[in-house]
Amino acid sequence: xxxxxxxxxxxxxxxxxxxxxxxxxxxxxxxxxxxxxxxxxxxxxxxxxxxxxxxxxxxxxxxxxxxxxxxxxxxxxxxxxxxxxxxxxxxxxxxxxxxxxxxxxxxxxxxxxxxxxxxxxxxxxxxxxxxxxxxxxxxxxxxxxxxxxxxxxxxxxxxxxxxxxxxxxxxxxxxxxxxxxxxxxxxxxxxxxxxxxxxxxxxxxxxxxxxxx
Numbered sequence: 103x104x105x106x107x108x109x110x111x112x113x114x115x116x117x118x119x120x121x122x123x124x125x126x127x128x129x130x131x132x133x134x135x136x137x138x139x140x141x142x143x144x145x146x147x148x149x150x151x152x153x154x155x156x157x158x159x160x161x162x163x164x165x166x167x168x169x170x171x172x173x174x175x176x177x178x179x180x181x182x183x184x185x186x187x188x189x190x191x192x193x194x195x196x197x198x199x200x201x202x203x204x205x206x207x208x209x210x211x212x213x214x215x216x217x218x219x220x221x222x223x224x225x226x227x228x229x230x231x232x233x234x235x236x237x238x239x240x241x242x243x244x245x246x247x248x249x250x251x252x253x254x255x256x257x258x259x260x261x262x263x264x265x266x267x268x269x270x271x272x273x274x275x276x277x278x279x280x281x282x283x284x285x286x287x288x289x290x291x292x293x294x295x296x297x298x299x300x301x302x303x304x305x306x307x308x309x310x311x312x313x314x315x
Contacts, residue, residue, distance in 0.1 A: 110231055118270040119207050122229055123187050125268045130190035134168040142224055142255075144298065146174060148311050149220050149253035152291050159219040162245065165226025166203060169195030175222075176201060182222075185213070209234055213245045220251045225307075228256040228271050232263055232282075235272070239286035246314045252288060254279075255296065258308040276308060288312035 110118070126133060153159050159180045163172050166184030168191055175182040176199060184195045184203035192205040206212060208230055221242050230238050242252055259273025274282070276293060283290065291313055295305035 110233055115209060115231065115234065118231060119187065119209055122269050123207075126188040127190045130168065130188065130194060133191075134194060137167065138170055140170070142171065143174075144296070145224055145253060145255055145309055146171065146178075146222070148292060148294075148309065149222050149251055150178070150180075152251045152311055152313065153219050154249055155219045155247070160217065160247075161220045161222055162213070162218045164221055164223040164242070165208075165229075166195050166199075167191050169197075169199035169201075169203070171222060171224060172199035172201055172203070183218075185211075208238060211238065211241050213241065215244050216247045217245050218250060219247055220253070221246060223252065223254045225255055225257075227254055228273065229269070230272065231270065232272050232274075235282055236286060239282060239288070243287050243314055248314065250314045251291070252312045252314070253309070254283075254312070255307055255309040257306050258295075274308070276310075279308065279310065283310070283312050287315050289315050 157179060161175055161180055161182045163182050163184045166172050166186050169184060172182045172184050172195055182201060185206055186192045187207045189205055192203045195203045257273055258275055261274055261278045263272035280290060289312060291311040293310040295302060296307035296309055297305060
């Protein structure tokens with residue numbers, strides 16, 4: 103994995119999507135067993151506390167996986183819609199959370215304008231190649247209602263990207279991530295590192311919350 107200025111063509115982007123999604127489709131059950139008990143309540147509350155609309159909130163869970171956080175949002179009284187590129191995850195999420203789930207490639211989003219009060223992108227946007235990230239962020243900006251809120255949490259790094267096994271990822275530090283977000287029209291509300299209560303070198307996750315300007 104390394105920093106690279108080489109532009110990815112359509113074929114390379116298609117391979118990134120196909121191989122990464124195949125990784126998750128082939129390991130869907132193991133992934134669910136390994137992540138279903140993860141506590142991301144800090145992240146969910148960081149999104150919800152900044153939404154200024156009247157509850158219940160309309161929320162898109164981008165990269166919803168098998169539906170853990172969809173079910174939590176429903177139990178909190180909100181109205182989530184899941185979105186995941188993995189066909190296996192999308193069906194698991196429908197079965198588990200009993201709500202609407204869209205199967206869509208992150209690089210080919212087809213999402214309605216001004217539909218959601220919030221977007222919850224927990225451990226998902228890091229799969230978007232950096233050259234495509236500005237476009238994807240603008241699509242998320244457009245699907246939010248005026249003043250809507252976007253939560254993101256991604257594994258951080260030194261702005262490198264590439265293959266990690268059979269998954270493609272981008273690993274940004276805060277200044278670079280902040281530039282992507284502000285260029286897409288978002289205003290920063292908060293950022294923090296996870297897991298909480300540990301030295302920074304033991305906090306591999308960068309979480310941030312943004313408002314649509």
